[in-house]
Amino acid sequence: MQTTTIRIIGYDGDEVEAYLARPDGDGPRGGVVVIHHMPGYDRATKEIVRRFAELGYDAICPNLYWREAPGADPSDAAATARANGGVPDERLVGDVAGAAAHLRSLPTSNGKVGVMGYCSGGRQSVLAACHVDLDAAVDCYGAFVTGTPPEGFPLKVTNLVEQLPELRAPLLGLFGADDRTPSPEHVAELDQRLTQLGKPHEFHSYDGAPHAFFAVDRPSYRPEAANDGWERIATFFDTHLATTGA
Template sequence: MTLARDTSAFATAVQPVAADTVILTPADGLVAGLVQIATPTGDLPAYRAAPDRPGPHPVVLVIQEIFGVHEHIRDVARRLAHLGYLAVAPELYFRQGDAARAPSIERLREDIVAKVPDVQVLADLDATLAWATAQGGDADRVAVTGFCWGGRITWLYAAHQPAVKTGVAWYGRLTGPTSELAPRHPLDVAATLKAPVLGLYGGQDTGIPLAHVEQLQAALAQAGSPSKIHVYPDAPHAFFADYRPSYRAEAAADGWQRLQRWLAGHGVGPR
């Protein structure tokens, strides 16, 4: 019931929905649901999922796709919680509007997403991290992962927040025009990352050229960064999004295993 409601809210942007591939992760054994996180400019809505047992649990901040914190992103949080993580997915442009009510992806981009300042996003992630560590999260085991719009933010947050030990960025934009609201992109922060990031990209992604991926790889190598990029040659953009036709089960499963190994290998694994 919840899945049908949430996918229909942005169906005009993603049709046809590949309903037979949608992964549904139960909340059994978890503490899961909506929470409110206090910030200086209003309460930040978020979805939290964590093991229903005493912590401290390692923390993963889950950064939404362009479509917001819909059921797929909530499901990702539950998958992480079943692995032993306290996962929190904040609604990072709630001040600008409700992504679920956008009539088309064009209106979503122009009316909401284009008005979201990076500085606001980073501050809200800081508030989310503080909330998570106050709710049983382990401040010494913090990671971030994000998809599409959130993939770009994952790189930026790894350059911003020293408490983050590592990150996994799924097909996030790497470079492009800058503005007052978006002054830097991942390519601009490759040399100032405070934590290693694993980037997962599709070789057939028409929005993120392989040339941009190669530029980032070169910048990371020049900076001596331990960050790594893995490209799935035949995968398109959003290959992990099981509710969309772009979903590629093999690449998604491999990426999920890589995420787990990467987090554990950088000290952010469950104990």
């Protein structure tokens, strides 16, 4: 495996820092864009990027807070971004598009690119899949894909209900039955809307799992749910990213 920090061209032509991990070998293979969670472009997220390389994908994570705090500690950068209301949706879409374009430019690429994210990144994964040419998307407990942010919520976000008709890629959703954002009701609404729209999707909810059940460094970690979720992610991406693009 090879890992490196690079610069990609993101939204509005901006140069953005990104973390890239690639397995050895010539390919061809698919690529995965990892969208970091609200705490930022941190060690845990980079470990996820490396995990996808271990699974046989070229994987990249753009630093969504690079403009606010280039080179800053992830927690400081996250605090700065939250104080500004979070990452604007339009900018997120542009940065993911730039990351996907970089993956497709690699000589090992088979032309297929997926996206995945946790928490705020889960919502952003769905958002990106509504606007970027992607082949698969994974939403791990993304808040406010449906539902309404409460008054005083620190991020300037809306739900994605009106954008769901534009969803371009099959969606895998992994949720905790004990989560509140998204709650089981939010997940059921999303399932119903995607079914009505005829959008291919596959949802799994885990009993006893709260928000952030994938996070190995938090009390919310649920190994059984996380391990099953990783197996489902691997199978989902193998199904949608393994074939050679046209």
